[in-house]
Amino acid sequence: MALVLFSLATIGMTLILVHGTIFEGVRAFVAAESHRIRRRWEKKGQPPRFSLFVTFNKLLSCTQCMGFWCGLFCGLFLISHESVWIPWSGLSLRVVLNRILMLFCCGAAGSFLAPLGNTLCDLIFFTKELSIQKLTQNHQPIPDEPAPENGGEEE
DSSP, X not given: OHHHHHHHHHHHHHXXXXXXXXXHHHHHHHHHHHHHHHHHHHHHTOOOOOOHHHHHHHHHTXXXXXXXXXXHHHIIIIXXXXXXXXXXXTOOHHHHHHXXXXXXXXXXXHHHHHHHHHHHHHHHHHHHHHHHHHHHHHOOOOOOOOOOTTTTOOO
16 A cells, blocks of 8 residues: 555656646746856856756756655655654664665656656546547537428328
């Protein structure tokens, strides 16, 4: 059950952050700032340096990149919640590395699941739109039935 919840939460969180209308303003602001910073670098002839806005712009436009971080976040709370919240002091190096590897694997799974979920959603909506368009294009009005010649009375 935790695996299903992890998968759906990772896909949903990624799609909301990358494509959701609720974050359109944030994505537009980050993209504008990223563009402004890149233009300033180009005007000065400087090579690109690290910029938080440029990095977040790449992250907010990439389903696979955002899927990794959402998978890491969901893995922290859903998959490994028993072992993550136990105090880390006094643990062996093997246990600590196991926890870190588990979280990394959750991120990698999210990086795979998010584009897969995005593709499936696109396919479902595209198929639905195609079927609606096909119905509206092929719809021809039904011709009126001719009136009976004898006034509708049977002989």
